[in-house]
Amino acid sequence: MNNSFGEQFRVTTFGESHGPALGAIVDGVPAGLELDEAYIQKALDRRKPGQSVFTTPRKEADAVEILSGVFEGRTTGTPVALLIRNQDQRSRDYGDLAEVFRPGHADYGFFRKYGIRDYRGGGRSSGRETAARVAAGAIAAKYLQEKYGIVIRAWTEAVAGISGEKTDFDFIEKNALRAADPDRYPAMEEAVRNAIAELDSVGGIVSCVIEGVPAGLGEPVFDKLDALLAHAMLSLGAVKGIEFGDGFAAAGLRGSVNNDKMSPEGFLSNHAGGILGGISTGAPITFRIAVKPTPSIRQEQQTVDQENNPRTVTVQGRHDPCICPRIVPVVEAMASLVLADLTLRCH
Amino acid sequence: MNNSFGEQFRVTTFGESHGPALGAIVDGVPAGLELDEAYIQKALDRRKPGQSVFTTPRKEADAVEILSGVFEGRTTGTPVALLIRNQDQRSRDYGDLAEVFRPGHADYGFFRKYGIRDYRGGGRSSGRETAARVAAGAIAAKYLQEKYGIVIRAWTEAVAGISGEKTDFDFIEKNALRAADPDRYPAMEEAVRNAIAELDSVGGIVSCVIEGVPAGLGEPVFDKLDALLAHAMLSLGAVKGIEFGDGFAAAGLRGSVNNDKMSPEGFLSNHAGGILGGISTGAPITFRIAVKPTPSIRQEQQTVDQENNPRTVTVQGRHDPCICPRIVPVVEAMASLVLADLTLRCH
């Protein structure tokens, strides 16, 4: 296992979907930062379930408690421990889930790796694990905003193949999918409703733009800024790809077009997405991630059990038909952790 | 700086494009592995310049010397140090390059980060740095092949927007672009020749498939197998994106289609690219990376100098018009390093 992320600003997380609690220890938080539970709670509330018709109705307050590292409202330089109790722990009957592997889930890999697994709601592989990341990332985001004026914003760019064409940041928190294009939103929402009606789920694309990053962040040669961001984003179970700036489209461009020319006023374009040679250039950092459709669907699917016998499984309960809206705050949290760590590694 | 990669099988590299030498220390190589310079040299020869009309004619033998860790033809468990001398060190006149920033290059970021830079051929940010990765990766690949039967193969899937449609592994080493589709190759080659004629460069896409990986590799939650592979690939300066399995296409699929159903004979499809929840499933691991067009072009480009005065720059000398063919062995090397490390971290 490796449940730690970062070198000088390092978060270590724990917790299973239906265990007693989730949480994190955030080590390396600079001393003197104003911090309280109310601030972190706001970040957690953006991720918690039951926010709309498009998220699982599971009831979880996701109330966070700060256990250490804060004295008289300020961080002291000692590790900040964060605790989130699970409320939904009723030992329901998991029936088949205790024996079979759900297609598209981590069940099989965990079983092959450890020879044992906590099958309750996916255990450690549940998306619920990201609550701890969001709580820790909120501390990083506050530090970055106050010290550098860095602002990190993510949104749902596409759902079910329907892409937004403009980015209205004010619209993001006003719709159930965290989409940024009011005009394309109705089509996106309809696509999700259709999927729900057909006991299915949809994938999408989440975009992120980071402004205010000073030039010089990123540690060549292996811990390039884009390498660490890619590591962070691919550490999310539902993410299947990432691209920076023009990304895969750049593969079809010529150098004369893709190179961002410079003037005394700065870069004349941003095909690179704010990163050259793994180091931030001061231009906005832009990346997009591919989010796969929710693997939990109410259709009967062919699978096997732990003895490799042929079985079928139908995942009961209501799950998010599209992960995008809830992964948005997680993407912002992970990007915050990467940048906070690099600012403290930078010399 | 962070010039180390991996935890239990860890490579640390050094060297500038026009400094005395490049090299690596490979720590954690299991004892008893047969190893000699001839084997590593073969891997280096696949990456070295001057192999075809499509690679820079720079003369470098890239001859490797093993300085430690091998006794009587076998590794001893002590670190294996590898040395590659640079031959092309003539102190030529770099003219403008000492003062201006080449568009699309790391020059600007390095200067802003360190306040000083080795401008000779890009110094540490030169693609030449990857020679050390290839030498180290060859040791990892040998270990993986002999202990697990793991085979890693990469190839150029697309160039200048022209994609291959089939994968003929035998063809890869028989063409100047390391393309895998003999039918589409002529069109790819023509596209590159046109770019050269117009003093320009092209990008492309490199694919990789890894067979023989046992189920269970990958360390949840942060060091997932795909997270580490993404970290490894994005640590290559020219790479702008990565996707696993169906990748970005999966964002447009429904769960009922994207989920790989299972039978006693194994997975019935491989949309996931051999990784679920960050752990290998035993299915072939597949990923694609976006390679940007070579930033060094012989056209005059607008830029600035270190005092932020407006300047223009024309990069002299002949450079690879397309990086894909030479990045192929580097992709295989980095994938080898990731897997070797995980096999030694796996319990």
Next chain:
Amino acid sequence: MNNSFGEQFRVTTFGESHGPALGAIVDGVPAGLELDEAYIQKALDRRKPGQSVFTTPRKEADAVEILSGVFEGRTTGTPVALLIRNQDQRSRDYGDLAEVFRPGHADYGFFRKYGIRDYRGGGRSSGRETAARVAAGAIAAKYLQEKYGIVIRAWTEAVAGISGEKTDFDFIEKNALRAADPDRYPAMEEAVRNAIAELDSVGGIVSCVIEGVPAGLGEPVFDKLDALLAHAMLSLGAVKGIEFGDGFAAAGLRGSVNNDKMSPEGFLSNHAGGILGGISTGAPITFRIAVKPTPSIRQEQQTVDQENNPRTVTVQGRHDPCICPRIVPVVEAMASLVLADLTLRCH
């Protein structure tokens, strides 16, 4: 800050003396280990305050809760989070302690390092922090005992300059100082009583012997077994020195005497303390640590305040007059963490 210890069996701790809680996340615990709270509680009870007239009467149940990583009585391979609530949090009047630096304590260094400090009972620098180490170490000890039959035992060898001459393991838990020599114990006890009567404290020496360690543990060159044990022991605030085998006495010996000769039955002596070249030899590992006298004494001492004005301070409340008996289980815990980590790094 660095609140993590170990590479493959890694513990990360948090918590202040008078904050809400202390705890640890133990990452890398092999799956399938039987574990419950009652087992860990036993280890914690050995360290907790109020066990005898020679330990502070502070009331702390030190009740541990397992928050994750255990399912149906066995570890799952996911991180094991441990929580210990502080009971003694009453916001008493700390008076001078909020401004002055206690001689012999970490107050001054923390203030100079962070510019802010949690002065309540020493905050993070309190010996109370070791409760989290003991809880985590208990898991490591169980793994070592069950998988390798490794047994780690520490005891108070000397107090106030009075040294034990024999080692009766059965006696250790039967006396207030965890001394191992019943004959010398009365003199030790009297020395401590005298110090108490004179509002003073005493130091001592703690010995540790580890049996059952297989040959081959220890990672040359920097993570030698003795280097890691020294790192672990000196990470305890009250420890001022460590020696292995004959230690400082070996500095006065000749090679012909100090070298441990070998026979088919094994080593004929153990001057080396079971470690040669940083690698375990299979012989018992022995080391001794110097424990300074408790810095908290009820005598008036000369010091300064945060504005560097001359002040005096008298530390109120009853503190352990000798740290040795309570550091014994902490030494065993830290040794367990070092060995568990090395067994998982060893290939």
Next chain:
Amino acid sequence: MNNSFGEQFRVTTFGESHGPALGAIVDGVPAGLELDEAYIQKALDRRKPGQSVFTTPRKEADAVEILSGVFEGRTTGTPVALLIRNQDQRSRDYGDLAEVFRPGHADYGFFRKYGIRDYRGGGRSSGRETAARVAAGAIAAKYLQEKYGIVIRAWTEAVAGISGEKTDFDFIEKNALRAADPDRYPAMEEAVRNAIAELDSVGGIVSCVIEGVPAGLGEPVFDKLDALLAHAMLSLGAVKGIEFGDGFAAAGLRGSVNNDKMSPEGFLSNHAGGILGGISTGAPITFRIAVKPTPSIRQEQQTVDQENNPRTVTVQGRHDPCICPRIVPVVEAMASLVLADLTLRCH
């Protein structure tokens, strides 16, 4: 293996006693530091063999070459690679040494750990490995001296049980043992000559004092300054113990005596050796290490071979009868690496 030391100023070393070369990669060296080979060579010359009648006459120039990281006389922020070729590589007849284990050496542990060993002069376990540490440490020392005015000085305090009583820094480089007490030196020298005459060796104690360290260095709780220094010193094969400040003597003191009182002018004593709670206080840092007698002696010693048959061995060739004088520069180098790393981890 773990051949890397440090987090932000990290050295990775390689090389065997009779392999082609030794060396190091120093990562994290701040950009802009003036550096050339002549400076590093001076440090190496202090450690190299053949300096006096008391060191092995093995001929090694220990000439260092800088392979990377320096441009126009200054560091660039990229890794500095250092190469030291071995001259003495003649494949002599190692006879018994290829099969038997030398008492007091790492031979047995290496064989049990790796199942294979480079028996030529101890291979990786040879003290010769420390040449790479001295070269790397010289860079750290230069950085510390220029940026903080930190001065690190070590010397031989005792040999064969004969202790120096005063410390004359000017005398250290003027005698074959690097002793600091001119009056006691003759007795020390005689003790060593007697040991040589009797085909034996002697141990000793090396002291170190570090001045100019700012308050606040050291990372609680696990990477305390003394914990890292202990780790560094015990990573030297011949070191069997370390103590800070009063060390083991403090175990016999009372708190009222051992506590260093403070005044506006600073600490009134330095029993603590400049470290409290693992953090530097600004007072001089002092520690002492126990160095065992050289295990290589020309007397016949009882041992076993790789098949565990009883054998005897007499180590041929002339070896240092006392390791102290040559370990002195290594102690300074390791202390430099610890401090340089902490200054870069300090926030």
